[in-house]
Structures are given as C-alpha cells and as structure tokens.
Amino acid sequence: MKTPLLEAIRKRTLLGDGAMGTQLMLAGLEQGNCGEAWNLTHPERVLAIQQRYAAAGSDCILTNTFGGSRIMLRRHHHDGDVEALNRAGVEIARQAFAGRDGYVIGDIGPFGGLMEPYGDFLESDVRAAFDEQAAALVNAGADAIIIETQTSLEELSLGIAAARQAGAPCVIGSLAYDVTLDGSTFRTMMGIDPERAAAFMEEQGADIVALNCGTGMDMERARQAALRYRAVTSLPVMVQPNAGLPKLVRMKVVYDETPEQMVAGVGPLLDAGVSILGACCGSTPDHIRAFRKAMDEHEKQAL
Numbered sequence: 001m002k003t004p005l006l007e008a009i010r011k012r013t014l015l016g017d018g019a020m021g022t023q024l025m026l027a028g029l030e031q032g033n034c035g036e037a038w039n040l041t042h043p044e045r046v047l048a049i050q051q052r053y054a055a056a057g058s059d060c061i062l063t064n065t066f067g068g069s070r071i072m073l074r075r076h077h078h079d080g081d082v083e084a085l086n087r088a089g090v091e092i093a094r095q096a097f098a099g100r101d102g103y104v105i106g107d108i109g110p111f112g113g114l115m116e117p118y119g120d121f122l123e124s125d126v127r128a129a130f131d132e133q134a135a136a137l138v139n140a141g142a143d144a145i146i147i148e149t150q151t152s153l154e155e156l157s158l159g160i161a162a163a164r165q166a167g168a169p170c171v172i173g174s175l176a177y178d179v180t181l182d183g184s185t186f187r188t189m190m191g192i193d194p195e196r197a198a199a200f201m202e203e204q205g206a207d208i209v210a211l212n213c214g215t216g217m218d219m220e221r222a223r224q225a226a227l228r229y230r231a232v233t234s235l236p237v238m239v240q241p242n243a244g245l246p247k248l249v250r251m252k253v254v255y256d257e258t259p260e261q262m263v264a265g266v267g268p269l270l271d272a273g274v275s276i277l278g279a280c281c282g283s284t285p286d287h288i289r290a291f292r293k294a295m296d297e298h299e300k301q302a303l
C-alpha cells in the first residue's frame with residue numbers, strides 16, 4: 001500500500017508538476033475556452049501533458065480541475081458536468097503515473113469573483129460550489145486537495161472547510177502573493193501577508209501551507225515566503241513559483257525563465273525546508289526534469 005502523502009513528506013521532499021494552462025494552449029486549447037472540459041472531450045491530450053510531467057520525475061500531479069467548480073464551469077455552460085469532469089480529472093492524473101506510486105492532488109482554484117459585501121456572489125453559493133467540487137475529487141480518489149491561487153482568507157476558509165468535510169486525506173491551502181511596487185515585501189491582492197495566512201490556515205485545519213503563482217514570485221521570493229511560513233507554523237510547506245517574472249510580449253503575459261535559470265533556486269528552497277516543490281506559470285516538463293535532477297543531487301549530498 002502506498003505511503004500517505006503526509007507521511008511521505010516526513011521522509012523526503014516531493015516534486016510537484018509544472019504549469020497546465022500553457023501546456024493546454026500548446027496542445028490546441030484556445031484562449032478563453034474551458035480547459036477543464038478537455039477532461040471529458042480530449043482526455044488523451046490532458047493525459048499526454050501529465051505523462052510528460054510524470055516522466056520528468058513528478059511525485060505529485062495536480063488534476064486539471066483548477067476551474068472545475070460549478071461557478072467557474074457555468075461561464076462555459078459546463079455546469080452540468082461538475083462531477084464527471086472532476087472525476088475524470090483524478091482518473092487521468094492517476095493514469096499518468098502508469099501504475100507507479102504517485103500522488104494525485106485534486107486542484108481547486110478560485111471561483112473567479114468576489115463575495116458579498118465586496119462583490120455579488122453569495123457566500124452560500126461559493127461554499128456549495130467548493131463542497132461539490134471537493135466531494136467529487138475526494139470520491140474519485142484524490143490523495144490530497146489543494147485550494148490554490150487564493151488571495152482572500154474568506155474564500156480560502158471555504159475551500160479548506162470543503163476539503164475537510166469531503167474527507168480529504170490531506171488539505172493544502174495555497175496563496176498567490178504579489179511583490180509590492182517598492183519590492184520590499186509581498187502580500188496577496190487582498191492584503192494578506194504570509195505570516196497571517198499561515199496562522200490562519202493552521203487554525204482552519206489545513207495540513208500543508210503553500211504558495212503558488214502571484215506576481216514577481218520567483219524561486220527566491222518563494223524561498224523567503226517559505227521561511228516566513230516556517231517562522232510561524234510547524235506545518236509542512238509547499239511552493240509552486242512561476243518561471244520568473246511576467247513580461248508583456250505582443251500583448252501577452254509570458255514567463256520565460258529557463259530550466260537552467262530556475263533550477264539554481266532549487267537548493268536554497270530545499271535548504272529552507274520545503275516539503276513539496278513544484279512550479280506554476282511558464283514552467284514546463286523541462287523545468288520539472290531539471291528540478292528532479294537537482295533534488296536528487298541535493299539528497300545525495302545530504303547523505
């Protein structure tokens with residue numbers, strides 16, 4: 001029987017995967033279309049991407065369900081497919097490991113709006129959407145749930161509660177920070193700093209505190225955030241930094257840090273005590289392969 005994720009990370013750092021959205025575009029998904037629907041319409045393309053991550057050495061793969069909540073899917077008229085599409089997401093990620101032990105992390109992204117009183121979404125609707133998605137992912141056999149790219153504690157708490165209630169074996173809360181204009185620090189769009197986020201997630205019953213994406217959050221900023229998390233909580237830390245800083249090229253945001261550039265940050269992140277290391281926007285199977293090599297070498301040196 002496979003070692004549970006939370007037990008495995010006590011022994012070694014696990015490697016996550018890289019970006020999904022950009023890989024889906026490369027595979028033919030058009031901007032603005034529903035990538036999650038591909039779990040049902042083009043499962044072989046989703047599988048091919050995740051197989052590349054598995055082959056690159058990922059220990060954990062996130063399901064292609066970032067926008068798989070009812071509220072997100074409604075925008076694409078796929079809200080009748082919540083259960084099927086999340087289930088398929090877990091099954092495809094599992095298949096990518098081709099029988100080898102690997103961890104499927106059910107991915108829940110933001111619902112894509114603001115709740116009352118700042119916006120026009122009812123908290124009860126958001127809660128119901130997260131509950132539904134988390135249940136579908138856990139029932140399909142996800143080893144963990146990640147609530148990622150979060151900027152507000154209110155939304156994050158609904159996601160964590162949903163994962164807990166669904167009986168997720170491991171719950172990961174992940175925030176997206178933006179580096180401040182003067183470059184001195186980083187906080188989420190809603191003004192949350194890493195210390196407050198980590199304390200809050202622990203209080204809410206998360207098992208792992210994480211960060212992903214954001215603006216300006218490269219490997220070094222991720223290291224700083226990991227240290228700030230570790231200063232206030234004993235919970236394990238996961239990071240998924242972007243491939244460098246965003247640049248505007250032909251009216252499109254691109255992240256172009258190469259695997260060679262990004263991999264220089266792996267050792268320092270491991271020394272900072274990170275338990276799961278993956279990557280976000282702009283990263284590719286080549287980045288993950290470079291991470292694998294660096295992590296294996298780092299582990300050998302530590303022996």
Ligand SMILES: [Zn+2]
Pocket residue numbers: 212213214242280281
């Ligand atoms: Zn990202």
